[in-house]
Amino acid sequence: MGKSQKKKQMRRHNPMRVPDSHIPHGLASASASSSKTEAILPIIQKMQSVDPAERKWACVAVSNLIQNDPSTRRLLQGKNIVGALIxxxxxxxxxxxxxxxxxxRNLCIDGGxxxxAEMYNKNILVPLKTFVPKISNTLSQFLESPKNARENAQKLVYEFADNIITILWCLSETSNKALNAVNQISLxxxxxxxxxxxxxxxxxxVTSAAQCLYILTDDNPxxxxxxxSNETYILCLLSIVQADNSLNRKGKDVSDERIVTLRVLCSGVLRHVIPIRPSSIAATLDIDRDVVIPTLQPVLSSISLAETSQCVQELIAQEDSFPPLEKMTLKHTPKSDHKSPTELQLERLENRLRTVQISLEILTSVCATLPEPEPELDGNAHDDGPEDEDMEDQEDNGETENDKISSSENTKSTSTAYLPTLVDPLLPLIQPTPLSFPPLTGGVSVHPPTTSALSGIHICAMECLNNIFWSLAAPALTQTQQRSTALDTDSGVKVWDSVWNSLYVxxxxxxxxxQERRRELWYLSVGVLWAIGLVWKGLLVPNEEQIRILIQLYESTxxxxxxxxxxxxxxxxxxxxQSVDANQVVSNFLLSLIPGSIQSTVTPVEPLLQAVSAMIDLYSDETMPYDINFRQGNYADALAASIEPVRKVVRGIxxxxxxxxxxxGEEVRDNLVAFVGYRRALLL
Structure with missing residues (x-):
């Protein structure tokens, strides 16, 4: 139940770089919170001008106005800026x-x-797919005869290609319907x-192309x-991942950080396509062990989130404001990619954070060693609409069963051995910084992109921990493995305390x-705590405050x-x-969730079954010191009174x-009947 494994998704997630969820719905709210309302109309008017200079000015103005400004972005969206730009x-x-x-491109990245979805619905793919062969042909000409092409012309084409590729990658994350349409372009x-x-x-x-490829190969047959199908593609990806910064070549645009990002993305693509075909040279490698983990581990250890947060705050404090719109004359229109030195530093820091986040996304799937439950064979599974049915068919038919089994075995054999070594690098990444979430008082962060990246890192790191500990708690592990893990109680306490320290912040x-990201982190963290508790069951000393917080969380969700x-x-x-009092507090809470017991409340089916099962597990050994609570609290009578109500609930499923x-439900019902009979037969 607590497992959050990489799996087929009904709709892909395109996270917002500059979230706007703090703004109430409606254009009036956006208008009230935007300082640039008066600038909107001139942009819309000039977008349709017969003068190309004015049209260009309007396009640039959009990029500049939406920079870290969700209110203005939403206002522009309300004026059909997407349709005008298309x-x-x-x-x-x-x-x-x-x-x-x-x-x-900027609207895609910032708005998510x-x-x-609006771009897709307004048929942006119609013009986009005509650009792909044109870019490809021009690129071939430049590569074959670089001296015959003006440097400025090359720069424009590369910038244009970057924009098109980025839009396509963002559309691919939007929905399965959009992804299917992008698939038709054969990118x-x-x-x-x-x-x-x-x-x-x-x-x-090149990095944008790798990012798009990473998205396209994620569960997309x-x-x-x-x-x-192309051996040279696999070998090209491998050569990038295994290269020792070989991209440090002569010329401009050399960035160690971008090289790291490129290597991370290529390692993620390779992981998406395992198992490699046996005929490939790359098939001799264990992709997880030999390629992915050695690439990702140094990235996770290379950054201090606290220091990065502090650096961003200092940069924001000294940042000069961007030239306001009224100073953007047609003669001196700033480029949409114009950035001040401070903005360039902020961008570099954000790129480092995003690379860490991508590394964690990949590592999450590496840590997912448990098999997925079989989907229910009925027509009532939750989905986003008819478009997703086609996607499911493609995913089911894209690989042979042998491929799936081989991939699963590859992942299991590698990940289980590496899981404990991955924990320590993850613990610092779940600790929030002052910039990790928007202020509780409302409004936006001082630098929304950094906040979005930091909270994304915390969530991804928590997902990794979730998968690690659910895998370690799995019955599939041998008793020896479980015993060796559980004996190291200090490690369990360390991880437990680390997760709670994060939650306190x-x-x-x-x-x-x-505040959606705060809530998401809490909901993930409880699953991690449960898995840690299973691995070190009976060894973690309960804390009164933590029990109280958990009960409050139950009641609030x-x-x-x-x-x-x-x-x-x-x-x-x-x-x-030895924690008899804590056991009593928990047991009384569990009993309150079970129908027929004293002061019981209406409980949803799954929590009800979990509560009954928990009571049975807790008191199945009458020799435990805390069993006195069972006897003195007359728990046997309370559980006996719940048998018929539980039967009724199960019949209703x-x-x-x-x-x-x-x-x-039937299993829990039968266990309850047998347990009550067992405890009463003890005559304690």
Whole structure:
């Protein structure tokens, strides 16, 4: 239940670089919180001007105005800026076209899913797919005869290519419907041409191509099959990952940080396409052990989030404000990519954080060693709409069963051995900084991109820990492995305390607008705590305050999955033999969730079954010191009174629609009957 493994998704997640969830819905709210309302109308008007200089000015102005400004972005969106910019993709002036793609690119990255979905619905792919062969042909000409091309012309084409590739990658994350449409363009060979010619191209454009390829090959059989079918593609990716900064070549645009990002992305692509075909030279490698983990581990250890947060705050304090719109004359229009020295430093820091976040995303799948549960074979599974059904068919048919088994075995054999060594580098990455979340008082962070990246890192690191400890707690592990882990109680206490230290900083106020990431981290963390509790069951000394906070979390959430995680965590704490009082507090809380017992409340089905199961597990050994609570509290009578209500609840579970839940309910019901009989027979 607590496992959060990399799996097929009904809709991909395109995180917002500059979140706007702190702004109430409606244009009025956006207008009230934006200082640039009066600038919107001139932009819309000039976007349609007959003068190409004015059209270019309008496109550049969009990029400049939305910079870290979600209110203005939402206002522009309300004025159909997306449609206006898509119209400019057929502009006769080259510079207008390039600036329009730049503005759309920035809107994609900053605005995330909603804006990308709007672009897709307004048919942005129609012009985009015509650009791909044109870029490919021009790129070939430049590479074949570089001396015949003006440097400025090359720069424009590379910038244009970067914009188009970035928009395509963002669209691919938007939905399965958008991904299917992008698949029709057959981008793999196009993107690989940038990676193959990386020594002759700007590193920023090559990295964008790698990022797009990383997204396209994530649980997407058409792209995976196309990549796996070409041996040279696999060898090219391997050469990038295993190169020792070989991209430090003559010329401009050399960045160690971008080289690291490129290597991380390529290692992620390789992981997406395992198992490698046996005929490939690369098939002799254990991709996780020999390629992915050695690439990612140094990245995770290379950064201090606290120092980065402090540096960003200092840079913001000394930053000069960007030239306001009224100073942007048509003669002196700043470029949409113009950045001050301070902004360039902030961008470098953000890029480092994003590279760490991507590394954690990849590592999360490495740490997912448990098999996925089989999907229920009914037509009522949750999805985003009809478009996702096609995607599911593709995913199911994209690999042979042998490929899936081979991939699973590859992952299991590598990850289980490495799991404990990955814990220590992750613990600092779950600790929040002053910039990790928007202020509780409302509004935006002093630098939203940094805040978005930091909170993303905390969440991804927590997902890694979640997968690690659920894998270590798995029954599939041998008794020897479980015993060796559990005997190291100090390690369990260290991790447990580290997670709680993170949660204390996050705080319990996460119901307000803009605080979604705080809530998400809490909900993830409870699953981690449960898994830690299972690995070191009976060895962790319960803390009164932590028990109280967990019970409050249970009562404050309506999510039954989170409720189950809380119950599981509390049960593990109650297993500590000498903590009789804590056991009593937990047991009385569990009984309050079970129908028929004293002061019981209406409990959702899954938490109810978990509570019953927890009581059975807690008191199945009458020799434990805390068993006195069972006897003195007359728990046997309370549980006996709950048998019929539990039977009624189980009968109410739809056998067809919720087959697995019904099976579990019947098992818990039978265990409850047998347990009550066992305890009463003891005559204690």
């Amino acid at each position: 119209t400019r993709l057929s502009d006769s002036e080259e510079e207008v076209l390039i600036e329009a793609t730049g503005a759309l 899913y909603d804006i990308c 793999v060979s196009f993107l690989m041409s940038f990676l193959a010619s990386r020594e002759k191209l700007p590193l920023s454009t 058409p792209a995976i099959d196309e990549l796996k 996050v705080g319990t106020e996460f119901s307000g607008l803009g 309506s999510d039954p999955v989170v409720k189950v995680k809380v119950i599981g965590t509390l049960e593990c704490l109650a297993h500590h033999p 739809d056998r067809k629609r919720e087959r697995e839940l019904r099976r579990r």
